[in-house]
Amino acid sequence: MxxxxxxxxxxxVGVNDRTTTRFExxxxxxxxxxxxxxxxxxxxxxxxxxxxxxxGSRLFENIREVIGDRKIDYLVVNHMEPDHSSSIAALRLxxxxxxxxxxxxxxxxxxxxxxxxxxxxxxxxGDTLDLGAGKLLTFHLIPMVHWPETMVTWYAAxxxxxxxxxxxxxxxxxxxxxxxxxxxxxxxxxxxxxxxCIVGKYGAPVQKALQKVGGLEIRTICPTHxxxxxxxIGEVVALYDRMSRYEGEPGAVIAYGSMYGNTEQMAERIARxxxxxGIRQIRVYNLSYADPSVVLRDVFxxxxxxxxxxxxxxxxxxxxxxxxxxxxARCIPQRRFAYFGSFTWAGAAVRRxxxxxxxVKWEPVCPPVEMKQGYSTANGEPCRQLAEAxxxxxxxxx
Ligand code: FEO
Numbered sequence: 001m002x003x004x005x006x007x008x009x010x011x012x013v014g015v016n017d018r019t020t021t022r023f024e025x026x027x028x029x030x031x032x033x034x035x036x037x038x039x040x041x042x043x044x045x046x047x048x049x050x051x052x053x054x055x056g057s058r059l060f061e062n063i064r065e066v067i068g069d070r071k072i073d074y075l076v077v078n079h080m081e082p083d084h085s086s087s088i089a090a091l092r093l094x095x096x097x098x099x100x101x102x103x104x105x106x107x108x109x110x111x112x113x114x115x116x117x118x119x120x121x122x123x124x125x126g127d128t129l130d131l132g133a134g135k136l137l138t139f140h141l142i143p144m145v146h147w148p149e150t151m152v153t154w155y156a157a158x159x160x161x162x163x164x165x166x167x168x169x170x171x172x173x174x175x176x177x178x179x180x181x182x183x184x185x186x187x188x189x190x191x192x193x194x195x196x197c198i199v200g201k202y203g204a205p206v207q208k209a210l211q212k213v214g215g216l217e218i219r220t221i222c223p224t225h226x227x228x229x230x231x232x233i234g235e236v237v238a239l240y241d242r243m244s245r246y247e248g249e250p251g252a253v254i255a256y257g258s259m260y261g262n263t264e265q266m267a268e269r270i271a272r273x274x275x276x277x278g279i280r281q282i283r284v285y286n287l288s289y290a291d292p293s294v295v296l297r298d299v300f301x302x303x304x305x306x307x308x309x310x311x312x313x314x315x316x317x318x319x320x321x322x323x324x325x326x327x328x329a330r331c332i333p334q335r336r337f338a339y340f341g342s343f344t345w346a347g348a349a350v351r352r353x354x355x356x357x358x359x360v361k362w363e364p365v366c367p368p369v370e371m372k373q374g375y376s377t378a379n380g381e382p383c384r385q386l387a388e389a390x391x392x393x394x395x396x397x398x
Pocket of ligand 1: 079084165225
C-alpha cells in the first residue's frame with residue numbers, strides 16, 4: 001500500500017498546522033492540529049472534506065501524489081466550518097467539473113461563504129453515492145455536532161466512517177496517521193480539551209449521533225482532526241460517550257481568582273484538606289494564569305468543582321466570571337459544586353456565584369465561605385470545613 005493509504009483505496013491527504021496559535025481565534029494549540037482530508041478512489045474519485053485554505057496547496061499536492069492527473073469527481077462536505085471548507089473555492093478552480101455533495105444546509109452555507117451554487121448534489125439521510133468498483137458511500141445526518149449541517153459518510157465495504165469533527169482531537173500528526181502509528185496517550189487530554197471547547201455545548205446531539213452510528217460495524221474512524229482510529233475505537237467512542245453525557249470521573253477542580261493572594265490561600269487550604277481526606281485527583285487553577293481551555297477540559301473531566309472569587313468592582317473577579325459563563329454556555333447539567341469568596345468592604349462575589357448555581361440548577365454541597373479582608377488561620381477553618389463536606393460527598397459519606 002502507498003504510505004498514505006489507510007485502507008484499500010482510501011488515502012489520507014490532510015495537512016498539519018503547527019503555526020496557528022489559536023483555533024477559532026480562541027483555543028491554544030500547543031501541539032498543533034491536523035486538518036484531515038481523505039480520497040476514496042474507485043472508478044470515480046471522491047474527496048472527503050478539505051483543509052484550511054492557507055494549506056490548500058499542500059492538499060492539492062497530496063492529491064496529485066495519489067491520483068496524478070486524474071480528475072476528482074466528487075467533493076463530499078461533511079462539515080462546512082471553514083477549517084475544512086475554505087479550500088473549496090480553490091479546489092473548484094483546479095477541478096471545474098467536480099460535483100460538491102452536501103445536504104441542504106451545507107449547500108446553502110457553501111453558497112453563502114463561497115458564492116458556489118452550481119455543480120452541487122444535494123443528499124438526504126440515507127442517500128448513497130456509488131463510486132464504482134464496490135465503493136458505495138452512504139450519508140447520515142448528525143445535526144449540531146457542532147454545526148447544524150454536520151453529517152457523516154459511511155463506507156460499508158471497509159467499515160469506514162468519515163465522521164467530521166466527531167471523534168476529533170487537537171494535536172498534529174507527527175508522522176503517524178493511524179492510531180497504531182502514533183503515541184496515542186498524548187492525544188487523550190487534547191481530545192478532552194477539543195471536546196470541551198468546541199463540541200461541549202452539544203451533548204444531546206452528540207448522544208443522538210452516537211446512537212445513529214452505533215449500529216454500524218465500524219472498523220476505522222476517519223475524523224477531521226487527529227489520528228485515524230482503528231485499534232482504539234472502543235476507547236475513543238467511550239470517551240465521547242462519557243463527555244457527551246457530561247459524566248465526570250472522580251476528582252476535584254479548584255478554580256479561583258485572586259488579586260493579593262488572600263482568596264488563593266483559601267483555595268490552598270481547601271486543596272490541602274481534600275488531600276487530607278484522601279482525594280487524590282485534585283487540579284488547582286489560578287484563573288488569571290491558567291489556560292481557560294485546560295480548565296474547561298478538567299471541568300468536563302472531573303465530577304467536582306470548587307470555585308473561589310474575590311469581589312471586584314462589586315462583581316465577580318473577571319476571569320472567574322468568564323469561567324462560569326463558559327460553563328453555563330455549555331449546559332453542563334450537574335457537578336458536585338462548592339464556592340467561596342472574599343471582599344474588603346462590600347461582598348458581591350459569593351452572591352453572584354449563588355445566582356450562578358440558581359441559573360444552572362446546581363445544588364451546592366454545602367453553604368459557601370465568605371471571607372472579609374485578609375486570610376488568617378482562623379479564616380482557614382471555614383475553608384477546611386467546606387473541603388471536609390465536599391470530600392465526604394466525594395467519598396460517598398453523606
Ligand atoms: Fe473542525 Fe467544526 O470544524
